[in-house]
Amino acid sequence: MMQQREIVEKAKKAIETLNPGIPFNIMEVCGSHTMAISKFGLRQVLPKNIRLISGPGCPVCVTAQNEIDAVIELSNKNIVIATFGDLIRVPGNKSSLQKERAKGKEVRVFYSPLDALKYAEENPQKEVVFIGIGFETTVPTVALTIKEAKERKIKNYSVYSLHKTMPEALRALLVGGSNVQGFLLPGHVSAITGSRIYEFLPREFGVGGVISGFEAEDILMSIVMLLKNYKNPTIEIQYKRVVKEEGNIEAQKIIEEVFEPCDSTWRGLGEIKGSGLKIRDKYKDFDAALKFDIKPVGDEIEIKGCRCGDVLKGRIYPNECPLFGRVCTPDNPVGPCMVSSEGSCAAFYKYGA
Amino acid sequence: MMQQREIVEKAKKAIETLNPGIPFNIMEVCGSHTMAISKFGLRQVLPKNIRLISGPGCPVCVTAQNEIDAVIELSNKNIVIATFGDLIRVPGNKSSLQKERAKGKEVRVFYSPLDALKYAEENPQKEVVFIGIGFETTVPTVALTIKEAKERKIKNYSVYSLHKTMPEALRALLVGGSNVQGFLLPGHVSAITGSRIYEFLPREFGVGGVISGFEAEDILMSIVMLLKNYKNPTIEIQYKRVVKEEGNIEAQKIIEEVFEPCDSTWRGLGEIKGSGLKIRDKYKDFDAALKFDIKPVGDEIEIKGCRCGDVLKGRIYPNECPLFGRVCTPDNPVGPCMVSSEGSCAAFYKYGA
Amino acid sequence: MHGVFGRVLCSVLQVWRIRGDLMERVLLSHGGGGTMMEKLIEEVFADAFDNEYIRAMEDAALLFGNITLTTDSFTVKPLFFPGGDIGKLAVCGTVNDASMRGAKPLFLTAAFIIEEGFPVEDLKKIVKSMAEAAKEAGVKIVAGDTKVVEKGSVDRIFINTSGIGVLYEGANVSIKNAKPGDIVLISGTIGDHGMAVMSAREELQFDTPIFSDVAPLNGLIEKLMTLGEAIKVLRDPTRGGVAEVLYEISKMSGVGIKIYEEKLPVKESVKSACEFMGIDFLHLANEGKVVVVVERDYAEKALEIMKSHEYGKDAEIIGEVNDSKLVTINTIYGTSRIVDRPIGELLPRIC
Amino acid sequence: MHGVFGRVLCSVLQVWRIRGDLMERVLLSHGGGGTMMEKLIEEVFADAFDNEYIRAMEDAALLFGNITLTTDSFTVKPLFFPGGDIGKLAVCGTVNDASMRGAKPLFLTAAFIIEEGFPVEDLKKIVKSMAEAAKEAGVKIVAGDTKVVEKGSVDRIFINTSGIGVLYEGANVSIKNAKPGDIVLISGTIGDHGMAVMSAREELQFDTPIFSDVAPLNGLIEKLMTLGEAIKVLRDPTRGGVAEVLYEISKMSGVGIKIYEEKLPVKESVKSACEFMGIDFLHLANEGKVVVVVERDYAEKALEIMKSHEYGKDAEIIGEVNDSKLVTINTIYGTSRIVDRPIGELLPRIC
């Protein structure tokens, strides 16, 4: 503990020294960072002008409502919905997987998609669809199950891909102007992708970023690094023990083999070109969207009144959203900022400012 | 009540008057008669030399063990076993439907086979097999479901026919000599068949019979009638309000349409030629035996040590069977006389002599 | 639905044994109670939990000299049946079990196991019905528990109630108290609950005008207990029916019981439904009736008290205790026979 | 697993509401407790059963001045887990709930709902384990009930236990007693039961050396109660975990609680498994632990007493009561944050 306090003291001193004095917003775009910041109480370490704001960092929370509706549609077809635990509370337009399970649909939670594949193999009489949710960290893991299913001829397994990728979403946040002075970039996404995908940030928008680990000292160090470089924005790696500049080449190959980019709709943000992944033609037998002819339900997914986009971009506080606390609460979330238990709106609801 | 006691008094007097003095064994061959006799305490009304003995009167109890095994075999095939409540406790060689249900097989009890047919119609994704158990009373009812299934093209319904018929079994009991001086003949079987099927009894074996109703006064009257005619054995109908000499022609037609005679094995009695019914070729799509290629399991069904045959023929008392009370008990019955709660062995076990 | 393990006579546990096999699996028995496997239950529960309270084999355990404790779990299909629902059943069942020991029920606990997806509206109806029954019985529900389990892990909802009561002054009620010469009464018509539930089952396709008798009997019992020690045995003939209760009294008191067929109060509709399905009404469950054994001299007084109460208006003297050790019935034909105990599930029969 | 409906904070009931819809169906929540729908539960149970006992919101109701009554139903998957089984759980859970009111548990009831086909061998194992736990706790199982239901109507076996205890002399333990300045202790390592059960689930495919802590705490509490009124609050952090218990104390006593991260006793293996699955160990259930609030001057003495007992050897002073009305944690980084309440099921997460 002495050690931890010492580091915090050092960090405080460093941040003080490097404090540019101007309002300095650092956006984290990884839910694990959001959680770590909250868990370690790191906001208390920072001077008032240095704010940590939460971006669209939870791949589950940004899943569009009509995509949830599509999954529910799937569950009506006597299909086992295999999913990560995170997804089952996320509401669609009228229901959630949790609610559908209560009505008798078969919804199974797995720790690993490989376990879902195994389940399909051991239950050949059942049709198992894994709901592919997650950013680049998770994509190769899901891709692996598709490759294996093909190799091992497991015909009752397929994936409904709702995967999203980071770079184009960051671009969408910045286009049209933002309040963000620096990014805390996701450590595990970057372990797969490497750091080069972020180079457009300083180049095109003049905003720097640091790929950070998840310990308190990692995050503090990353903040220090952002402050140090704020006049010469650049992309740096703090989390070097895990992230290489080139990323994980094997994992990238597996993604490339199975998936190709597509447009994707983000809850609260709308459609973002090239920000999704779909299963390549070669693996079309394992694409639940084709196999069961499933599409997002309804044309538009705009949530009336939801100001998530503005919250995510740091333009308004959650309580400035007309739905906040009235229609939209943690038990009954509307937008992604409330769906995620660490989202800006959820945090604001639970703890006040 | 006064009325009932009066009738009993009259019956007592009549029986006394007519008592031939010699040992006079009256066999009832209908479980409902057995039950009624016990329920009304009618044995107490009779003089010592007039004994009521129970024949193979329960169509469920005489179902062979390897037929039960065959039904269990069926239940392994993801098939819904539809059955009368009576059958589920009856043991096969290693199990019973009750035990199989406990293991997760789908065994459903119906009051009417028509309800089972309806169930099949309402659950087209399930394969429903009705276990056809029963004597002539029940046969047309089951035949009706087969006709209807064909007419209404209900393809997921079929019947496994274990039906048995009365006349040949009576013959088998008498062949080789018996202790029976008269038969209390089944009222409801006869409502279907009429009385002529029994005419071989006096003709070939010199034993008379009365088709009896099920009230105490019916049975007492029938006994009186048997005593009256014992020197000129004949077949008479006491239960005229329900039974006609010609029986129920409509019902006979339905039986004839759907079923044809076959040999059949009776628990405790062995094979009796022409004592069973199988589904005619015309309705073969509704014959579960053909549809699922089901046969009685194992060649022989002899129960080692079981003396049911002798008990049924009135040759020994139940406690003279080596299995009685030791291997064979009501909770764990071996032979039909113990399987039936009103069987001779069960009664002997529960009440002593 | 009884209080003590030893007395599983009326429980629904039965175990199948095939020729010489050891018992392997617990088997279902809807209509419960009866002959099968007292021995086995003893093997599983009685030995393990053995103590003076368990051995007493009463509907309720007697603690601290005058406090009774009892528990029952309730599962019923359908949940809502003519005359009641699982909630009313759960409150009355435990109110009655305390009463059967000669105690005034005061406090209940209520524990719910609910299937994921169960309609909240139905839950509210059940809870309301429990509250009403508790109010009628004058008991308070003082502690509870709620568990929700995965779809398919429970058939909609199960409720457990446990109850505490305090003995009435001068009460000396026990299943072991019956003596030859005592008189047996029943508080009303037999088999209403069992047949109401059975004929409400969709798959049987019967329509009957039969309503469950489910009711709290503590008011009736309180009046009866003014007769003090003259009240020897109280027992509610729930699962296993009147037949099983008579058998239990006979066994535990070491006596015989003779009942008169002509005196048994049964509704015409219940009798008819029994005939359709081949079931003995003495095996049907009752949820608002009590079998009373009373000293002979107090029998008429007891009958009068019962008849003066709403839930005892059809009460009858139905028999007497003797030393035969058998439970017998005098038929309307002037004959006599042994009363059958139920075995296994009550199922409609054709034979 | 708590005593009173109002306190469903730690129950597993939660109800889903979609935008403006009324609550329609009861939803599952494995890891239970937490934020969702206290309001709704009140709507269903609290109003209907309202009385002074329910309103007290304690683990056990207090009757006749010194007798406690409590009930809990137990469902656990798997039935047999490292360190225990459903039988041990059922006895300890109710023994502990009586203890948490400052009472000596004396008598239990046990009601079983068993699925047709359940292996008798397993039933015997469970019953044996109950008997052993009862023996260790010095309680008697005095009444019981057994129901067998159709295959598919229950997931193997559920057990309800209700329990009666008698207050220790001088006991004045209540969830409402915490005052600023009081000290908070825990009797040992956190989260062992919840994680043992979770990692025993086949579908998660984790192998851990974690054993459930399930144990009867009455021995420990009896010693602690020698401190008399200095013992202010006792609460077993079962479903909902330590976080939920702290929240309940805070709410019901109208105080704040500050705990120290560095002082929280947690096994390395539990912490690691939590990291794998993205779960907060403060949300994990414990079945042999107690959170104690004690007068500041008696804190060291209480710690000493706990440490001298087998089930308290890892006890720690983990925090103190203040007037902030919030439950906060001082992190090892010298910062402070609010302790999250669990919401819904505890499920492994990837995000």
Place this chain on the structure above:
Amino acid sequence: MCIAVPSKVLKIEGKIAETELGGVIRRVSIEMVPDVKVGDYVMVHAGVAISIVDKEEAEAQRGLWNELMEVLNDAAEGNS
């Protein structure tokens, strides 16, 4: 075997009749008793009417015991 119960026909709809006994209603098939009329009693076995109860015979039976006793008395007198 073969439990059958006399039940009164209340209503007929095609091949199905609504029957009643002691207030208990059951819809049964009347395919085997095509001549049945409302008001008749039928014997119901496993959901099917297997025969119409012959009212005249039912009446006749009631007197049978008396007839029998007379016959027997006569016989006894004749014998003694």
Place this chain on the structure above:
Amino acid sequence: MCIAVPSKVLKIEGKIAETELGGVIRRVSIEMVPDVKVGDYVMVHAGVAISIVDKEEAEAQRGLWNELMEVLNDAAEGNS
């Protein structure tokens, strides 16, 4: 998002490794880290090892704060 946990490789069998953290064992796919050896630490996400933890970098990081402070102190001194 993306919870990943450093876990020690105990055993390798083809494409699967047995990994351990604080006594917790989980079998994970090592398809994406083909160079992994027993004794290495891997980051495990959703049952798959997504990278090998670089021991040297991990060591190096420990000294970083001191380096940083020196640089900052120097800078401060240089500034003042």
